[in-house]
Amino acid sequence: MSLGRLREAVPFYKRLKTMYINAEDWSNASHSDLNLVFLHTYLGTLKPSADAAASAVDLARRAKNKDDEILSVAIQAWALHLKGETETASELFSHAEKLEQQDDSSISHLTRNAGVRYANHLWRTGKTDYARMVADANLRYCDRNHWGFLVSRCHCILGDLDADAGQHASAHEHYDTALKITRSISYRPALIEALLARGRWTAKYMKDATSAFNDLNEALGYAVEGGYRIYEADIRVALAWAHLTPIPIPSPSLPSASLLGPSAVDAVDRGREQARVEAERALQMSEEMGYYWGKVDAEEVLNVIRGT
Numbered sequence: 001m002s003l004g005r006l007r008e009a010v011p012f013y014k015r016l017k018t019m020y021i022n023a024e025d026w027s028n029a030s031h032s033d034l035n036l037v038f039l040h041t042y043l044g045t046l047k048p049s050a051d052a053a054a055s056a057v058d059l060a061r062r063a064k065n066k067d068d069e070i071l072s073v074a075i076q077a078w079a080l081h082l083k084g085e086t087e088t089a090s091e092l093f094s095h096a097e098k099l100e101q102q103d104d105s106s107i108s109h110l111t112r113n114a115g116v117r118y119a120n121h122l123w124r125t126g127k128t129d130y131a132r133m134v135a136d137a138n139l140r141y142c143d144r145n146h147w148g149f150l151v152s153r154c155h156c157i158l159g160d161l162d163a164d165a166g167q168h169a170s171a172h173e174h175y176d177t178a179l180k181i182t183r184s185i186s187y188r189p190a191l192i193e194a195l196l197a198r199g200r201w202t203a204k205y206m207k208d209a210t211s212a213f214n215d216l217n218e219a220l221g222y223a224v225e226g227g228y229r230i231y232e233a234d235i236r237v238a239l240a241w242a243h244l245t246p247i248p249i250p251s252p253s254l255p256s257a258s259l260l261g262p263s264a265v266d267a268v269d270r271g272r273e274q275a276r277v278e279a280e281r282a283l284q285m286s287e288e289m290g291y292y293w294g295k296v297d298a299e300e301v302l303n304v305i306r307g308t
Contacts, residue, residue: 001035004188004226006042013039026063030056030072037075042189044229044289046083053079070099074114081121082230084292090125093118109137116142116153123161124293132161149190152181156197163201171201188222192231195219196238203242212242229285233294236282240301243275276305 001009017032033056040049053076060068077092097110097118110118115138122131139154159174175198182191199215202208216239223231279301286294 030059050079078117152178200238207245233285240275240279
């Protein structure tokens with residue numbers, strides 16, 4: 001799974017869960033379900049992902065393991081977030097955070113992978129101030145524990161928050177740090193996420209198509225090869241933004257770049273058409289998967305293309 005060979009991992013996790021249930025090892029059975037949640041999420045099979053998340057919660061409670069319950073409730077929230085059930089997701093994330101605070105009074109915010117997902121959910125649902133607090137707290141927490149892939153994800157979220165706030169120098173620093181970390185570890189999802197985050201920012205905000213294509217095409221190769229369909233949809237949305245900023249083509253008939261020559265006009269038209277193709281493909285994929293945020297992001301680009 002970490003190497004991007006997703007489809008090969010499915011039967012192993014299912015067999016492992018069966019073994020744990022037969023042994024009445026409810027805690028490890030819950031963890032097997034959590035691995036299935038992530039696996040199905042990457043593959044874009046979101047209904048089985050949500051089903052595995054609900055099962056993980058039930059098994060964690062059967063094990064009477066508070067830490068397992070905290071993690072499984074938060075990951076159930078993440079599975080629902082991806083499907084667009086944002087109110088229920090918010091309630092579950094908040095519940096998981098309260099459970100962790102009750103279990104450890106030194107904890108201010110939901111931590112670990114659960115906390116990183118919570119920060120992402122808060123960002124996407126417009127609660128940016130609290131998202132930053134959760135992301136900052138997790139950056140410190142995960143860095144102390146040397147969890148590189150989670151540190152990288154924290155930097156990606158902080159970069160996204162800074163980008164939306166117009167703080168682009170800080171956003172750039174966060175994205176570069178995330179990518180540096182992920183290139184030093186063997187965890188393919190984190191590498192795809194870092195390339196996607198920086199490429200999307202470069203395309204959508206900085207209007208640097210060349211740099212964006214470098215990151216996004218690398219990420220797309222990993223996503224298609226590994227079967228990460230949910231990332232593929234996100235990457236294609238970002239590619240659509242990149243195509244809306246075509247690489248300038250100088251026209252010898254014009255003395256300056258104040259006007260577009262015929263070649264540049266053609267490039268703009270081709271870019272808009274390719275952007276439409278990528279966005280519509282991302283929209284179709286997202287509709288097939290039931291991926292709410294993929295549909296939201298694809299429609300945003302399509303509305304720009306339509307001029308609405």
